Amino acid sequence: MKAESETKTQKAESNELEQSSFGLSALSFPLKIGYDGKRAANNLTGLGNYSRSLIEHLASQYPEHEYLVYAPKVKTARQIDAFFEKDNIELKLPKNGPFLWRTLNILKDLNQDGCQIFHGLSHEIPLAIQHTRIKSIVTIHDLIFLRFPQYYKFIDRKLYQWKSKSACKRANKIVAISEKTKEDIIDLYGISPEKIEVIYQSCDDSFKTAFAAATLSRIKATYKLPEKYILNVGTIEERKNLKLAVQALKELNEDYKLVVIGKQTAYFKTVEKEIEKLGLKNRIIFLKNIPFADLPGIYQMASVFVYPSFYEGFGIPIIEALYSGVPVVAATGSCLEEAGGPDSLYISPNDANGLAKAINQILESPQLQKEMKEKGLEFVQKFNSNLVTQQLMDCYLSL
Structure with a gap:
């Protein structure tokens, strides 16, 4: 019995060693x-x-x-x-x-x-x-x-x-x-x-190639996109903080509209109330169920991409925007600086005036737009x- 017990012990130790090594x-x-x-x-x-x-x-x-x-x-x-x-x-x-x-x-x-x-x-x-x-x-x-x-x-x-x-x-x-x-x-x-x-x-490789002018025209007509717009992409939930972008829109040039792409949750009612309160119903376009193949084109025609989320694990939409050649304004407090790099602009997720100021800073300076697009595209190569x-x-x- 002792010999049998020793044999079993040896086998067990052998199996343990085999697995650990x-x-x-x-x-x-x-x-x-x-x-x-x-x-x-x-x-x-x-x-x-x-x-x-x-x-x-x-x-x-x-x-x-x-x-x-x-x-x-x-x-x-x-x-x-x-x-x-x-x-x-x-x-x-x-x-x-x-x-x-x-x-x-x-x-x-x-x-x-x-x-x-x-x-x-x-x-x-x-x-x-x-x-x-x-x-x-x-x-x-x-x-x-x-x-x-x-x-x-x-x-x-x-x-x-x-x-x-x-x-x-x-x-x-x-x-x-x-x-x-x-x-x-x-x-x-x-x-x-x-x-x-x-x-x-x-992000998907489709964001890394500029669409042909004819394709962009088709996408623009299909979704009735305005000539000039600020873009936000993401689920419409409290953490994503769309309400801040709505509040900032009030302080932007009226030539610019806000295009929002994302699934609506219960938080959408809060956003709707803010839109009605600020009288912005005619300046905001909500799109949902957009075919993925058209999404890069919508990015590429945007003037600025805004992402005022309170907290993210990373922020893929920021990567999509940078590859699309769009300047980014995002929120501090989580990891969005990692995704957007040193040449994107960042504001507190509680500061609507700060968000409006950052967007206006970009819209009013063609030189800043050019620098942000070039440096953003250079930075985003680390995510190739x-x-x-x-x-x-x-x-x-x-x-």
Whole structure:
């Protein structure tokens, strides 16, 4: 019995050593990299776009590897269909039913498929993955639900906190999408800085090429866009602070209108009341459900892009504006300076007069417009897709 017990102990120690020493240097190539694809396979905005763009660029830049996208179901849509038509991107649906699949049962599929890495693209990874041979990475976009809890339902806030904190503690590596998010992870979750890698996001490549004049004319006519306008893009919710842009509009030249693109929430009623109070109904245009293919053109025809959000994890719309050659005015207090760079203008998210002054400063100076466009475009190259993709692959290979 003693000899048998010693043998079992030795085997256990051997297995533990094997798992602790397992690293990508010991792996055979090509790699099989698995992703939490719930949003990539079902969402047409936000995290869906982020997920597809990230995987597509990896698959294009590093075609020698296999990219397995795990999702409980898949939505039929042009963007999603095109995504899964790529040769080395493969959709993986549950083999044994969707119940608790993303949280636990997915581990069976990952092992059967021979995945060496699993990347949770939005705040969570499967439970117990740390007890397998699979290396794990989790992307944390923001911890806004802890910094601004008033914007979230109690149960949602607790669930987000549990999932993200657990993932941060269990993952082999954490990808933060900004230095501000990294600071929040360290401060709020007590995670070692050495475990966190800041890898910025880029935006869709369609924002990086100027549209032809005929295309811009079509877009302008389709959406009845004015000759001169200030642009704001983002969900119309309290945190995004559209009310400040409305208040600033009152102090701008009446030749300029405000064009707003975004999904409306209950906060929209607050914005409507402010518009009525200030008598600005004829100077504001709300657009929604805009085809993604037309969005870059709307950016490119804007005079100024405004983003007065109280708090963001990064600020992709700012990147889109800079690539589109549009001067940016954004709010202080989170990470928007990281996205906009030193040559964009920044104001307090509580200062409507400051926002109006910054916009007027740009509108009244063609020279400043020229400098902001040129320097903004130069700055935004640090978010180039090829560079960001290389940083992510380097992160995988460092595991």
